[in-house]
Amino acid sequence: MFFNTRNVNLGDHQKIIDVMPNWWGGRDLTSGLSKIYFIHFQNSSFVTLNDGNIIGFLIGFMSQSIKNQAYIQLAGVDPNFRKQGVAKMLYNEFYEICKKSSISTVTSCTSPVNELSIKFHQSMGFEILKGDCIENGYEITSNYLGEGNHKVLFKKDI
Numbered sequence: 001m002f003f004n005t006r007n008v009n010l011g012d013h014q015k016i017i018d019v020m021p022n023w024w025g026g027r028d029l030t031s032g033l034s035k036i037y038f039i040h041f042q043n044s045s046f047v048t049l050n051d052g053n054i055i056g057f058l059i060g061f062m063s064q065s066i067k068n069q070a071y072i073q074l075a076g077v078d079p080n081f082r083k084q085g086v087a088k089m090l091y092n093e094f095y096e097i098c099k100k101s102s103i104s105t106v107t108s109c110t111s112p113v114n115e116l117s118i119k120f121h122q123s124m125g126f127e128i129l130k131g132d133c134i135e136n137g138y139e140i141t142s143n144y145l146g147e148g149n150h151k152v153l154f155k156k157d158i
């Protein structure tokens with residue numbers, strides 16, 4: 001199968017919002033994906049296309065305050081195209097743009113209930129950072145994305 005990866009544009013926003021709840025198994029994380037990312041972080045955010053349709057995306061940015069770090073806000077792949085290396089391709093694309101900006105560490109986070117994402121990040125070589133309590137057997141950082149929105153934090157040196 002032929003996959004094509006390119007930088008995001010504003011026109012991609014609604015298409016991704018429309019598929020996200022299905023891609024996340026019914027969980028609605030669309031509030032984490034405002035148009036701002038599709039306007040101000042185009043250079044470090046990507047979509048993968050198959051036959052003109054978006055089958056994967058990665059939204060990320062370089063930290064403004066920690067000069068050697070970047071952060072992946074959200075990444076997802078169409079369930080029909082999983083386990084074919086699409087996410088790995090998107091992450092590698094992101095690492096390449098990071099390296100060009102002398103960034104050596106990529107960070108991200110996920111919900112403690114998202115076992116799939118935790119396993120995926122571990123497969124991709126991310127370590128789980130020490131948090132302030134344990135939930136579902138994982139170190140978590142409380143209230144990371146807002147009140148009650150606890151997260152497992154990841155870090156990988158690239």
Ligand SMILES: CC(C)(COP(=O)(O)OP(=O)(O)OC[C@H]1O[C@@H](n2cnc3c(N)ncnc32)[C@H](O)[C@@H]1OP(=O)(O)O)[C@@H](O)C(=O)NCCC(=O)NCCS
Nearest residue numbers: 074075076077082083084085086087088116117119120123
């Ligand atoms: C997580 C997700 C992005 C992975 O996408 P994918 O295209 O299937 O992943 P890839 O095929 O590129 O796999 C990359 C590596 O992760 C591993 N992996 C992928 N899915 C996995 C899973 N469910 N459990 C364990 N490992 C997994 C692969 O085996 C591969 O490792 P390898 O190179 O050692 O073989 C996709 O399942 C998804 O969109 N999930 C729902 C949204 C989500 O949770 N996003 C992540 C947090 S923002």
